[in-house]
Amino acid sequence: MLTLLSGLAGATPLPNAVTGAGKLLIDANSSGREVLRNIPAEAAMERFVLKDDSGRQVAYVGLTEGDVGGVVFIDGHMAGTLTRKQAEAFYSCRGFVTSNRHYWGKDAVLWADSLLQQMSPGSTVELVFSGKSTMQSIKSIVDNPVLGQIKSLLDIGTNPLNVVKTLNRTREDFKDKQREDALIAALGAVEPGDEESKLAGILQPQDINFIGDDLVMAYPKYSVDFLVQQGRVSLLQQPSFLQLARGQAALFYRPRVQWTRCTPEAWFSAMR
Numbered sequence: 486m487l488t489l490l491s492g493l494a495g496a497t498p499l500p501n502a503v504t505g506a507g508k509l510l511i512d513a514n515s516s517g518r519e520v521l522r523n524i525p526a527e528a529a530m531e532r533f534v535l536k537d538d539s540g541r542q543v544a545y546v547g548l549t550e551g552d553v554g555g556v557v558f559i560d561g562h563m564a565g566t567l568t569r570k571q572a573e574a575f576y577s578c579r580g581f582v583t584s585n586r587h588y589w590g591k592d593a594v595l596w597a598d599s600l601l602q603q604m605s606p607g608s609t610v611e612l613v614f615s616g617k618s619t620m621q622s623i624k625s626i627v628d629n630p631v632l633g634q635i636k637s638l639l640d641i642g643t644n645p646l647n648v649v650k651t652l653n654r655t656r657e658d659f660k661d662k663q664r665e666d667a668l669i670a671a672l673g674a675v676e677p678g679d680e681e682s683k684l685a686g687i688l689q690p691q692d693i694n695f696i697g698d699d700l701v702m703a704y705p706k707y708s709v710d711f712l713v714q715q716g717r718v719s720l721l722q723q724p725s726f727l728q729l730a731r732g733q734a735a736l737f738y739r740p741r742v743q744w745t746r747c748t749p750e751a752w753f754s755a756m757r
Contacts, residue, residue, distance in 0.1 A: 500523065500524075500525045500528075500614050500616070505525030505526070505527040505528065505614055505616035505618075506525075506614055506615055506616030507613075507614055507616075508611055508612065508613050508614070509523055509524065509611070509612045509614070510609075510610075510611050510612075511556065511563050511609065511610050511611070511612070512563075512608065512609045513562070513563075513608045513609065515562070515563060516561055516562075517544050517558035517561040517562060517563065518561060520546075520556070520558070520563070521544065521546055521558075524546055524548070524612070524614075525614050525616065526618075526622065526623060526624035527549070527614070527616060527617060527618040527619075527622050527624050528548055528549050528550055528551075528612075528614045528615075528622065529546060529547070529548065529549070529622060529623045529624070530547035530548055530549045530555075530572070530576060530621045530622060530623070531545075531546070531547040531576060531623065531722070531723065531724060532544070532545065532546045532547075532623070532722075532723050533545055533593075533720060533721060533722040533723070534676070534677060534720075534721050535590075535593050535594070535597060535677050535719060535720045535721070536677045536678060536719065537594055537597050537598065538594055541559050541560055542558075542559070542560050542561065542676075542677065543557070543558070543559055543597045543600075543601070544557070544558040544559075544561075545557050545558070545597075545600065547567075547572045547575070547576055548572065548612065549618075549619045549621045549622050550614065550615060550617070550619070551569075551612060551613055551614070552568075552569065553566050553567075553568075553569075553610060553612060554566075554567045554568050554569040554570065554571055554572025554573065555567035555571070555572040555575070556610065556612075557600060557601065557604050559601075562608070563607070563608050563609070563610070564601070564604065564606065564607075564608075565601075565604030565605050565606045565607050566604060566605050566607060566610055567600075567603070567604055567605075568605075570756055571603060571604075571753055573739050573756065574739075574742065574752055574753060574755050574756040575596075575600065575752055575753070576737065577737050577738065577739045577742055577747070577755075577756075578742075578744075578746075578747030578748075578752035578755050579596065579726065579747075579752075580726060580729065580730065580734065580736070580737025581737055581742075581744055581747045582747055582748075583726045583727065583729075583730040584730040584734045584737065588694060588696055588701055588712070588726070588727060589726060590701065590710070590712040590719070590720040590722060590726075591696055591699065591712075592749050593712065593719065593720045595749035595750070596749045596752075598749070599749050599750060599752065599753065603753045620736065621736065623708065623723060623724050626708050626724045626729070626733075626736075627707060627708045627724070668687065668688060669707070671687045671688075672684075672687055672688065672704070672707070672709070675687070675711065675718055675721065676718070676721075677717075677718055677719055677720065677721070678717055678718065678719075679717065679718045680716060680717055680718075681702075681713045681716050681717060681718065683718075684702060684711055684713070684718060685702070688704065690702035690703060690704065691703065691704050691705050691706060692704070692705055692727065692728065694727055698714075698715070699712065699713060699714045699715075700712075700713050701713075701727050703725050703727045703728055704725070705725060705728045707723075707725075708723060708724040708725045708728055708729075709721065709722065709723045709724070709725055710722040710723070710725045710726060710727050710728075739756065741756060741757040742755050742756050742757070743755050743756075743757065
């Protein structure tokens with residue numbers, strides 16, 4: 486599981502690191518960066534971070550379970566929450582417009598403004614996690630690189646030659662994982678306001694979408710988008726809405742949505 490949007494940490498108690506089950510208390514002393522890092526991958530539906538017109542950093546995490554549908558942070562501190570219905574409408578509507586060839590991040594500031602207007606203000610909330618993954622979770626979208634290594638160890642068999650080959654392969658896998666971890670850490674350090682060249686220097690985009698003078702630099706392997714405007718990163722989004730819109734648009738579907746109301750101004754009234 487790739488956690489890039491940790492750019493926003495003291496929230497206690499933490500969910501179980503193995504099962505993802507448990508509780509997470511967010512209060513006035515909690516740092517948004519750590520909160521985003523501590524939400525189990527199984528429970529995260531999406532995460533993004535951007536800067537609004539006032540220069541504030543707005544971060545959001547959508548959740549796959551529980552009464553709380555999403556949590557909003559401003560400049561690293563909790564600002565409010567969304568209900569389950571609101572969070573699903575917010576997710577589906579932005580996916581809908583992206584699937585219709587208008588990447589939602591082009592109007593990210595407008596979406597963020599309405600998000601702040603619709604949230605229920607608050608600085609304390611307790612999130613409860615079951616540890617069960619769903620189709621909507623980022624974890625279900627991003628491949629887990631650990632699975633390959635587990636499979637190779639289970640497939641060693643009894644042939645001594647196979648044992649040697651597998652151990653050598655595992656050693657190389659470990660080196661690859663170290664390089665991958667370094668790459669992920671570098672990508673995770675990119676923040677709104679950073680220059681496009683910094684991102685490209687870490688890793689050339691694996692997919693790209695040109696929007697006038699702007700562009701979306703997407704990395705399907707990690708299911709993350711970076712919107713670049715005027716030569717600087719303005720938005721980080723995971724999972725990659727560009728990737729999902731092109732191949733898994735059904736993940737944006739929810740029943741009883743009035744799709745014509747999927748605009749930055751009316752998304753909150755789109756779900757009947």
